[in-house]
Amino acid sequence: LATAGGDLPFLFRVEREAGPQKSKPSDRSFKVRLQDGETWVESVAEVRGDSLYWPFPVFESVLVAAVSTLGDSLNGYWYKTKYDTGSAVPFRAHRGGQYKFASRSTRLPDEVGGLWSGDLGPGTTALLPLIQKGPELSGTVRTPYGDYRYLTGLMDGDSLWMSGMDGGSAYLLRGRLEENGTLQGMIYSAKGPGRPWTMERDSNAVLPDPYGMAELRGAERPLTFQLRDINTDTLVRPGPPARATVIQMLGTWCPNCLDETEYLASIYPDLASQGVQVIGLGFERTHQPTKAIQNLRKLQARYSVPYPLVHAGKPDSLSILTVIPQLVKLKAFPTTILLDSTGRIRYVHTGFDGPATGPAFDLQKKKFQQKILELLGNSIN
Structure with a gap:
């Protein structure tokens, strides 16, 4: 997904539904499995003309994308509806991706695993619990009102990259481990300019009851x-x-x-x-x-x-x-x-x-x- 903070990557699998072997792709539906943390959320998509039509379960959102001639890429939009009015976020995908982010740093990843506490924009207290295995990161953002669901990504040197997409919401979390020991960065949803955030290590941090x-x-x-x-x-x-x-x-x-x-x-x-x-x-x-x-x-x-x-x-x-x-x-x-x-x-x-x-x-x-x-x-x- 294209956001104000750059590409917001997510992983999904497309598989043909069972059916007559001679059916054309345009006559067939597909199973789509969206990676959501450690689980895969299954739904059904179909090809309409030259486009893939992928409605997400429960949420009022659908991904519509044109299939390339070779069938190895998709280009289109993620449409969301709110109060009967739609919004569109540009989308593109390529076959064969296994990782959301590519490491560019020549240095070992900094260690950021553990609990972080701070502000998610003005006036919003938040916790950032992170699990790190080598360069790989997983976790979420917790606020007094809920969480940002599954976020995964990597630590690339001193730079943090995480994202999550569940069909109803999508987030891109970018940050850097500063010399003073704080994590600072920006968080972007699919729409909007993004919000700054700053976190400090605090293993005892809690949110309001x-x-x-x-x-x-x-x-x-x-x-x-x-x-x-x-x-x-x-x-x-x-x-x-x-x-x-x-x-x-x-x-x-x-x-x-x-x-x-x-x-x-x-x-x-x-x-x-x-x-x-x-x-x-x-x-x-x-x-x-x-x-x-x-x-x-x-x-x-x-x-x-x-x-x-x-x-x-x-x-x-x-x-x-x-x-x-x-x-x-x-x-x-x-x-x-x-x-x-x-x-x-x-x-x-x-x-x-x-x-x-x-x-x-x-x-x-x-x-x-x-x-x-x-x-x-x-x-x-």
């Missing part, structure tokens, strides 16, 4: 709403007779929301067996309710979501206040609200540490389970 960031008013009142399930059209309500309720505020446009959805879907059978209700409130970046429901259904199918999902409006203050009037201001998606057996808000968790954060992800799961046990222990049902 995600359970202490939300501000509530009228929390003594039970949370009440009724919204229709996107599939059954039945009314979904929080609170009794459930012993506890998990309210997930999400959007299909939000990568960390997908991480949380996958986690909640995996533990839902255990939660349900203990009388815990889970409701997903979808706040979609579209003015079309029908399209919003389609997006949520794609999410539901992708992660086999067993709990009810409802369309709660757009991710703006009016929609949020209408559904959750006790929440003074939503600071991040996802935000997860835990209700006791009477329907009152007991805990609010801001943001989500996804699998890319490693130990932070594991600690978050442990604390969540502890909160659930506390609610069940105090249940009057």
Whole structure:
């Protein structure tokens, strides 16, 4: 991808779908596997005319690229949709690439593995946990509101190069180890001018407690709403007779929301067996309710979501206040609200540490389970 900071590389594999051997490429679909950290995310693409059409799972984004005559390169655009308006990022790819970045330095890579803490642009505290094996780097950027998912790359002498692309977001992280021991550089998304960052080594650095960031008013009142399930059209309500309720505020446009959805879907059978209700409130970046429901259904199918999902409006203050009037201001998606057996808000968790954060992800799961046990222990049902 072409960004203001230069090329943002990512790796993917294209394989033919099974089918009649005599079929033309234009009549065939392809399996595409996008590298996302140590995993490969599979989707399906197809050739339309002379172009590859590759829609990404769940996200409202698609990669459209012309196939070269020899079939060894692609040139086109990555299209993203936000509030029904598209944006395009130039894209090109070549067959045979195994590495995202090439080493140019004649010196050994500096050692930067470990935890770094600092600012990601003005007013944004961030952590940069890095794992280094020789020149190879992996890690992510953590903020109080979530993480930048899987970033991989290399240390080339004193220069840091990392990138990540998941179909919904894409980041290029460039930096240098300065003589004073700090890491300094720029981070670029697919669009925009980029932001400066500075980090210092700090093995004890922590982010604010995600359970202490939300501000509530009228929390003594039970949370009440009724919204229709996107599939059954039945009314979904929080609170009794459930012993506890998990309210997930999400959007299909939000990568960390997908991480949380996958986690909640995996533990839902255990939660349900203990009388815990889970409701997903979808706040979609579209003015079309029908399209919003389609997006949520794609999410539901992708992660086999067993709990009810409802369309709660757009991710703006009016929609949020209408559904959750006790929440003074939503600071991040996802935000997860835990209700006791009477329907009152007991805990609010801001943001989500996804699998890319490693130990932070594991600690978050442990604390969540502890909160659930506390609610069940105090249940009057």
